[in-house]
Amino acid sequence: MGSSLIFKEKDMAHPIIHAKSSAKKFGGKWEEYIDIHNWFDETKGWYGHSNHRMFRHHSEGIFEMEKIFGSHFTNSDGKIVYTRYVGEQHVKEDCYNHLPSAKEWLMALESKERPVWMMRTLELNVD
Numbered sequence: 001m002g003s004s005l006i007f008k009e010k011d012m013a014h015p016i017i018h019a020k021s022s023a024k025k026f027g028g029k030w031e032e033y034i035d036i037h038n039w040f041d042e043t044k045g046w047y048g049h050s051n052h053r054m055f056r057h058h059s060e061g062i063f064e065m066e067k068i069f070g071s072h073f074t075n076s077d078g079k080i081v082y083t084r085y086v087g088e089q090h091v092k093e094d095c096y097n098h099l100p101s102a103k104e105w106l107m108a109l110e111s112k113e114r115p116v117w118m119m120r121t122l123e124l125n126v127d
Helices: 015-026 034-045 050-055 059-069 083-094 102-110
Strands: 005-007 072-074 080-082 124-126
Touching (some): 015 034, 015 083, 015 124, 034 059, 059 083, 059 102, 080 083
Antiparallel strands (some): 005 124
């Protein structure tokens, strides 16, 4: 029996949790996805706050990731996985199912009232 990992509102998911979520969604092994998720969350080292997401957790960041990792790969299950979809999954998990643009991040950071996508994450159950 596998244990169930859950992260909620104020938690920041570790890249391994995102990678396990990718394997659950797209097939294959979590190790096949970890480099992409590490890239998105590398900015935690620059700014140790959930606002680290402003640097890459947006539509433009996903396209930048695709330039680095390529448009697709074949996982160990023999399935073609589009890296853009993996990036969208990561951002949506961290931004409450929203895919913001870089402009939305800038506007939200300057706003007195923060949008819910900036303050909440999706609950993930990863076995």
